[in-house]
Amino acid sequence: MTAPAMTPERWRAVDAVLQGALACEPERRDTFVREACGDDDALRREVAALLAAHHESTDAFLGRPAVEALVGPTPPTRAPERARIAAALAGRYEIEREIARGGMATVYLARDVRHRRPVAIKVLRDEVASAVGAERFLEEIRVTASLQHPHVLPLFDSGSADDLLWYAMPFVEGETLRTRLAREGRLTIGEAVRIAREVADALAHAHARGVVHRDVKPENVLLQDGHALVADFGIALALEHAGGERLTLTGLTLGTPQYMAPEQAAAERALDARVDVYALGAVLHEMLVGEPPFASGASRQVVLQRMLHEPPAPLVTRRPEVPPSLDAAVRRALEKRPDARFATAAELGAALVAPPAVPPSAATSSGRLVAARVMVYATLVALGIGLASGLLFGRSSLLDRWASDAPAMARPASTPASTPPLAPDVDVRATTSSGLSLVVVDRAGRPVRAIPAERPWTPRFSPDGRRVAYGAFGSGRTTSDVWVTDLARGTTQRITDDDADSNDPQWSPDGAVVAYSVSAPGGKDVAARRLDGTPARPLATRDGTQFPSDWLRDGSALLVTDDAFGRHNILVQPVDGSAPHPYAATAADETGARVSPDGRWIAYTSDESGQQEVYLDSYPRSGRRVRVSQGGGIDPVWRGDGRELYYWRGDALVAVRVGPPMLGGPATVGDERVLFHAPYQAALNTMYDVSPDGGQFVIVRR
Known part of the structure; x- marks a missing residue:
């Protein structure tokens, strides 16, 4: 059977499954790909080939353009990315090792020479950097540097060097919410609510300063000592504003379909904080039952169609012990129309109520964390x-x-x-x-x-x-x-x-x-x-x-x-x-x-x-x-x-x-x-x- 032509639309479908597979623990990837691709055998083969190439060459695979990954490499014309960024940042940061790699960027562990602290430096792929443009991108992400909040991963530094766009963040010794969900499947109700409140608090802080995240998902929630830190604030918006239509030519899409609000999926221009409310509702849904509300689908398009036209199933049908008030809050966050959702992340956080806590001691004196700001x-x-x-x-x-x-x-x-x-x-x-x-x-x-x-x-x-x-x-x-x-x-x-x-x-x-x-x-x-x-x-x-x-x-x-x-x-x-x-x-x-x-x-x-x-x-x-x-x-x-x-x-x-x-x-x-x-x-x-x-x-x- 002849494989479908690798159009931009087809690549987006491939990339959606690929990124989801890479976010899973290795032992769960085959199952994820099989379920995500459904009856589309060609899609499954394409993703499997890309995963195999990733395993064979983790140093360069996802840093190459999509077409190159599919049809074979071209002769290298420049030094490897790690050598380039190490040379460009010499004297400021010492690059130690690669710690993560995805379709948009590579993340390196580095040491801040001046402040003697570990940092994570994210370097955009060459083709993404070219599509975005240095001046506009750095201008856009500068706004996020003003966010200072206990549940926001701050932006330390950013720059452009040797045609590379990069930004530096604190290095967090922990794991992502995605990793934890992959390991545990779902969280206790109290833990899910606490994390969601902390994320909502971070979002409320950013929204009050005019910053909408636009890409809230488990991969962008880091867990340090069990508490949430929301990463990459404003990066999606910076890429969208800076790259525009040119970014689609790289094979990348902004936003993840399982967490995208309908108006965001429809590419409406006038997006506001309510897209983050929707995304957080989808993340909380996944923390409670093990998957986002519209997880199953043969392709990105199928997921988006379900999200646009199907109501989310009540949580109690998947987990009977979920309190009705919590179920109602999640469903309201997932409303199709923005004006039917919570108006703010703060309102969503206020509506999230976990089951009553156990008294603290042999007597009944006790304390309270007003969970999440x-x-x-x-x-x-x-x-x-x-x-x-x-x-x-x-x-x-x-x-x-x-x-x-x-x-x-x-x-x-x-x-x-x-x-x-x-x-x-x-x-x-x-x-x-x-x-x-x-x-x-x-x-x-x-x-x-x-x-x-x-x-x-x-x-x-x-x-x-x-x-x-x-x-x-x-x-x-x-x-x-x-x-x-x-x-x-x-x-x-x-x-x-x-x-x-x-x-x-x-x-x-x-x-x-x-x-x-x-x-x-x-x-x-x-x-x-x-x-x-x-x-x-x-x-x-x-x-x-x-x-x-x-x-x-x-x-x-x-x-x-x-x-x-x-x-x-x-x-x-x-x-x-x-x-x-x-x-x-x-x-x-x-x-x-x-x-x-x-x-x-x-x-x-x-x-x-x-x-x-x-x-x-x-x-x-x-x-x-x-x-x-x-x-x-x-x-x-x-x-x-x-x-x-x-x-x-x-x-x-x-x-x-x-x-x-x-x-x-x-x-x-x-x-x-x-x-x-x-x-x-x-x-x-x-x-x-x-x-x-x-x-x-x-x-x-x-």
């Missing part, structure tokens, strides 16, 4: 980023008046829990079903004590260092509460006890009051409650999402992070409920404001430079700002005497000495010093705190 953008789950660390201060007259006005009320229900000290060799890496643990460590990072908490969130030392407040789930609860554990007595008290979602605790300077964020009809408000059981009192009630990050030392106001449509500003909110005034409200994303113990300085995180860094500025009036971190930093906290500041760079806790300003200038900052490394659960919140004496840290660990 998407809950911040859409369901307005709190994002507290602060602490009231420092010396014990006298109660302010304003707080006295507030306390005297509060009527008496019974103490909220509390559940004692034992928190025995741990020996340094006790494993506290994942003591809860969420894979997170709340641990107190010393200055060398050695564990001192574990605080039982299921999905802990935003821990804060009290001003005297004897207690820790944190957000947590209670037994049988579907919303978060604020809890306080007394480290000396080993008891735990529930501070809030209602159906509102409460989180992000911040201690008043005298340690008698805890401010926190709480869900409200218009978003998230800020409330406060005394520990003697008197009722909670609202401190800030207005539309939008707001959460406290620190309490001023005189007790008169809170530093509040305000969510302004996905961009964050730092406001000063008086506790009498009057209107806030801005401290840092710029085009940059600014979070985590922490006031120094003497009240004269504020440390915070900003991405003004293009990546997150820690800054220090004067208070109450800004104007003497200095950048503290060098090469990245997040989540600053102060030691109680104000002479040392801590922040995270990756999983390294960094300390710097802070001295007084000279001649009215900015504060003086010493050299960076890494105290220890730990699997810190970074988020938009500050997920750790330091005791007033700087001797211990309480950390949410992965």
Whole structure:
């Protein structure tokens, strides 16, 4: 039988099956190809020949044009790609080895010479680079370099050299979601929902900055310590804009049919964030039942036809234990018409609910991870980023008046829990079903004590260092509460006890009051409650999402992070409920404001430079700002005497000495010093705190 002519359309069908086969584990490839090709024996033979060629020559096969791969090689005219990129980047990156290869690019493990860190460098195929053009491509992907988020794999660098287009990313020691699905088939419902929420959170962050991924699929979701990192943000859009029609001549197609929204498959030009909503729905479908909604089909065209015209089958027909609300959320994400889907990735993430978690300890004191930052953008789950660390201060007259006005009320229900000290060799890496643990460590990072908490969130030392407040789930609860554990007595008290979602605790300077964020009809408000059981009192009630990050030392106001449509500003909110005034409200994303113990300085995180860094500025009036971190930093906290500041760079806790300003200038900052490394659960919140004496840290660990 004569094989069909190798037209661009035919090559796209071949390439779709080929790429799917290469993404599978080797032992599953034959089965995948057989199922994907169906009755098309010619298609199966073509893919098998390409796979065989790939096995015989992994160094050059997929780097060659499609026609060359099918009809035979042409004499080489230039040096191998690896030698070219190594020469072009000499002095900046040292190429170590090839780690992945696909139809669009080759990925190399390299070492960043200047920063002494491993990176992954992706080099586009020669024909793809030629079709795209260097200047336009680099201009397009530059936008993605501004994305700084815990679940986004950042873009470190990019360039053009010796007709090669490349970009550098962090090297992640882990696996792709595709690899995990190939190994396990499907995930537990809770794990699938958690990963989907993390991806949705990353997408919401990008969408708020005008970046649509357009190629969300398991291959582009990396798993590091089980948590999602979305890779190649904006690359598909850059290729489409930069390459246009010329890209089709290379035999490549943008997007993967199993995850493409109907409007994307129809090549509509006006695509928006809802194509990513659809793709994430398809990925979640695959995590839950083992395959995307329209996986079977003899060719790419068949898959697309099914996607365009068939409704997705209910998940419960494949997995009866899937909750109806989760099934409905996935089906809504997969709606054919964009206006019938969730309008944003944040809305999708908010609708994803896993089965209730198991209580955390022998008692019922517990904690909560507001899983994935998407809950911040859409369901307005709190994002507290602060602490009231420092010396014990006298109660302010304003707080006295507030306390005297509060009527008496019974103490909220509390559940004692034992928190025995741990020996340094006790494993506290994942003591809860969420894979997170709340641990107190010393200055060398050695564990001192574990605080039982299921999905802990935003821990804060009290001003005297004897207690820790944190957000947590209670037994049988579907919303978060604020809890306080007394480290000396080993008891735990529930501070809030209602159906509102409460989180992000911040201690008043005298340690008698805890401010926190709480869900409200218009978003998230800020409330406060005394520990003697008197009722909670609202401190800030207005539309939008707001959460406290620190309490001023005189007790008169809170530093509040305000969510302004996905961009964050730092406001000063008086506790009498009057209107806030801005401290840092710029085009940059600014979070985590922490006031120094003497009240004269504020440390915070900003991405003004293009990546997150820690800054220090004067208070109450800004104007003497200095950048503290060098090469990245997040989540600053102060030691109680104000002479040392801590922040995270990756999983390294960094300390710097802070001295007084000279001649009215900015504060003086010493050299960076890494105290220890730990699997810190970074988020938009500050997920750790330091005791007033700087001797211990309480950390949410992965």
